[in-house]
Amino acid sequence: MERRLIELEGAVNFRDIGGYRAGAHGRTRWRRVYRSDSLAELTPADLQRLRELDLYGISDFRLPSERAKKPDRLPEGHAMRLLTPGFIPRGTEDMLREVSMGRLDAAAIRAEVTRHYRLFAAEHLGEYVSTFRMILEAGGRPVLLHCTSGKDRTGFGVALLMLAAGCDEATVAEDYLMTNSHRRDIAFMFNGAVDPAAIEMLTAAHPEYIATALAVLRQTHGASDDWLQAMGFNAEERARLRVLLTEPA
Template identity: 35%
Template sequence: MTQDLPIAVPLDGASNLRDLGGWQVADGRRVRHGLIYRSATLAHLTERDVSTIAALGLRTVCDLRGVDEAAHRPSRLPDGAERIPLPIEPTVGASLADLMRRELSTGEDVVDLLRRAYLDYGTRFIGAYRNLFELLLQPGRHALLFHCSAGKDRTGLGAALILTALGATRETVLEDYRATDRLWRRDLALPPGTPKPLADALYDTHPVLLEAALDAAIEAHGGEMPLLLERGLGLDARRLDRLRDLLLE
């Protein structure tokens, strides 16, 4: 695989912001640079960061955080960038608090919680991703950035669905997903006293969970990828061709 991808945008007050451009898809084309970005929260941008992001030409910022998350830490955006809420509510908070009260909780317990969350993302919240694709089909919305809090889980599945729809292999999808391990500064605050094994499990990427979410989404929409694209994400053959023409070169 290409060793210099993904292309990160360095910031002072945020991390894990990168261009989805450059990844190769099955027909030999590549994702166009400068059209689709993914990131962690944009709530703590410095003035210099805002200028850096403004230079990307962002018109649309899709916020995948839950309603309370977004209200508690509002995004800082440059002029001309419209925030579109596509809330995917976090589902591990109360269960995580319960694990922290149990002395024998392990990282594997956290992964089990995350598994349930990922499966929810790929099934219960598929409508948020469908709306993301609706925006991507509108050239006037480009450049478009989508993000959650860490830019890892909800954002990770969004990137996986986009790359898959564009024709990328599962290997490419996973390579983009794993890049979070080196690009994210793990600056998302956890409850005080979170044991290190639990924190590490929350902060790490989990490729097996991403694959499980993709497979669950496929299974929930007829068991075949073309059916997920059409029934789950609103991409019939005509719209899929249009998406690829817009986003590939």
């Protein structure tokens, strides 16, 4: 039986997105797309497991400053393609600063993170183009998407890939929410002035977050895959993506 969670010592949210219903008669392929949190603390045993996955490439959505503080640990001498389409939605740094100073309660953070997810779909589709193109180039070999927690930037990217594969929005949300079972405790990063409920609202995957991003995508581009066309993928490439991402159920 396939395992969704790839158990590692130095990463807690490394998952395979295979096995989800995709369209009427398909499912997402196992061992084709992985998603993860930070790779900065991988152990020697983890690095061996990474070698065994035979990844074609990795997309790291962290900013250069994030990568500099906690660079990925990767197998020595690897030949993986490494993409760094790092970004954060505008206002993120201001929000984190306000959180650290205890100035935002849970309701304010909920509103702010929801706004960020709206921006994912409205302003940041372009940051995912190179990842989609890498999947086309990989020709069937697996790829990995990751950021710091594997929830927001990675979560939206995986949502796009699942939609491209033919998954419905409920299935996309199911995978997104699985992050809640595989989170690091980061309360220690904030001082005692920060309400635990506020930290929870910041770090948890809430249904309304991904629902907001998907609603903006639908409102802007319709219920079809026109958003992929807006990203620069022609009909042949869109069909090829679905073939690469899915298999018969």
